[in-house]
Amino acid sequence: MNNEARSALQVSGLSKTFTGVRVLDGVSFDVFPGEVHALLGQNGSGKSTLIKCLAGVYRPDHGAEISIAGKPTRPGFPPSGARQLGLAFVHQDLGLIPDMTVAENLALGVGFTTRGGLISWRKQRSLAEQAIDIFDLAVRPDELIRDVPVTMRTLLAIARALQTRTGPNSSELACLILDEPTASLPDNDADILFAALDRVKAQGVGIVYVSHRLDEIFRIADRATVLRNGVKTGSYDIAALDKRALVEIIIGQKPPTTSSSAATSRPSSAALPDVLRVSNVSGIRIKDLSLTVRAGEIVGVAGLGGSGRSELARLIFGAQERRSGTVQVADTTLPAGSVSAAVEAGVGLVPEDRRRDGCVMSMTVTENMTLVHPPTLTSGFLDLRREKRKVRDSILEFDIRPTDPNTVIGTMSGGNQQKVVLAKWLEVNPKLLILDEPVQGVDIGAKADIYRSLRSASEQGTALLMIDSDFDNLAELCDRVLVIRDGHVAEELVGAQVTSAAMSRATFGIADTHSMLTTEFDEGDR
């Protein structure tokens, strides 16, 4: 291939292993100058790791080769080295400082120009104006970033990445890597970004474009490289594909999940009353969302990163103020933004970030486990004896190790910490338990224990709403799965439809004809 000599970025044999787990396995791809190259894959396919390897945040395993503009580099360069080699990154959070001006933020990229040790603001302002002119942006150099609209900020971040670093060893920008650049943009502003990217392409810069939004890929990308479980499935010309074909490449052929039969064999909870009724709730990403969960039902929430999955949990639980809509638990209407009221009404939340939100790391197993309602005597003092008994029972029931109730929870493994968080809520017999990534970073044994506890809780009538980015987990446990797209429930999968392949298709907005048929069949059967 004669393309190789002039590739903007060429990666070959890139692997990355974390404590024995191979997250990336021999990935090779190349990006031509002036092309938009999409990097696609499901949650956990290894995209983020790949980008962090390119940025120098992670050091790739031995044997990886990365060439930039035809020049081989030594993989394992520090993060500060990437730009000098000709790579620039615009991450999802943009890396702009809200309380600094446009000129100052741009200078953070290209460096400050000094005269006699002091910053030359005149020079700095004119550099900023040059950057602003790249995209004809309607901002002044001395405006604060916080006063600049979101779309403009994204373009400023890109402009900053384009500005050549003024240094003796610096290279021209060869390749720009954009990680989910439209994730925070208003829908109609994507066009502004794409117009800007066309100008970048015209300069002969290669663009790596990471996005979950396939419509964008078809509008802007020339080629796509797809990762699945850390392995590259191939690089494809976008013009030769349609959306459905691309989704099948991204998901791959997964064997049908056997455990969904376990879900269908469960007694139908159709006769049981609704425990949770969410009507027309809106937050930041969530728009006008409604759903219901019945007593004893396990309902999954599937969605891509940034679809508002976790926000939904916070909105229901009152940890985030909702803009509109109502949340009803049993007969209680929950006030917006009050966790205490939600807990009082019988709602629990197992949060996504266990270390920050789930456990109080400095407290013991006992103290964490009884935090919601510490057992008290009539005098108002703690009933230490009853507490001890309860905690010992829970430790046995959940198989928590070490078994000492006075262990400080921060010293325990993630799986055992998660069991404590779960025990804490199940101990108060909640009407509704919301689980956000309940088995993330948990080993297989602990995962099985957690699932067993969840099933038994649901048999006792607790309604479970479970959010998980790993759709296999949802398929294993859930009676019903709601697919969140564009901030609302776009699809609902029931019974035999609850497969991870069906969820993946639905999150990308591809109708699953096979499942559609089964829906009709199911309806007729009832």
Next chain:
Amino acid sequence: MTQHVTDKPQVASGPAPAGAAIQSNRAIAVSASRFGLPVLLIILIVIFSVLAPQTFATVTNLRTVLSTQSVLAVLALAAMMTLVIGEFDLSLGAQMGLSALLFPGLAANGTLPLPVALICAILATTLVGLINGILVAKLKINSFIATIGMAALLSAAVLAYSGGNTIYAGVPPSLLSIAAFAPLGIPGPIIYVAVIALVVWLLLQRTPFGRWMAAVGGSRDAAKLSGINTDRVTVVTFTLAGVLCGISGVLLASQLGSGNPAVGPGQLLPAFAAAFLGATSFRVGQFNVWGTIFAVLTIATGVAGLNLLGLPSWVEPAFNGLALIVAVTATRYLRGKPL
């Protein structure tokens, strides 16, 4: 390939063997530290008793040390309570100063009966504590900044009220009876401190509210997501600290028999030194009542002994400053995380 890979491998893997080694070293340090303060206290007592048997090892000296330190002990408990919820109250000293001035001031010349003046003095600092709590919890002002501002305001109030002069004219002599009260020869201040320490200990260790305080200090987010009203816990804790400051001020005034506008702020640092030093003992790595009390006694014994040996007066602040820095460093290490 069924193995699924998370988006955040660095979280999943965690700090493996190196972390475990640090953990076990720390575990040894923690168990060694548990009774460090009582042991240190005994060592100091033995050393000074040998070096100064005529002056140090006397019942009078014991009474003096215990009585004068009662003021600091109560103030240190106030500091400890706010530290438990992860906040700093830098107005503690000024609050004590306010109470120590108001009590004799209000009682002077029979303006108010003594018990009423006492209650008013404590109510004043309670109100200050409440305001501190509201500033921190509701207006989301960093406690460091809010309380340093409050301390300055209180100093101004003290100056305005006293005109910078000590209030002694017309102060009823019965004021002194509060500190002089000594059933069975046990000085009253010792009894007051013992009762207050027990109440604070019960609150922290035996009530749900104490658990909530520890949870708020450990992780405000986790506490909130467990249904705890973290704002209320913060406000109530600052208010209770205000009550304790008021009591310590009343104790001080009843020992002095007058209102001195200069006292108060100088006691802030020793109070924090004691609270931090206390966290290195008993419930190691956690701010706790008995550790705080023993820290007050240990520092006081050290300072008293050195004074009796004829060392100059700069020894005391040096001792306090050193104790604070050493204690904070040790507590940080024993907790395994920054404070």
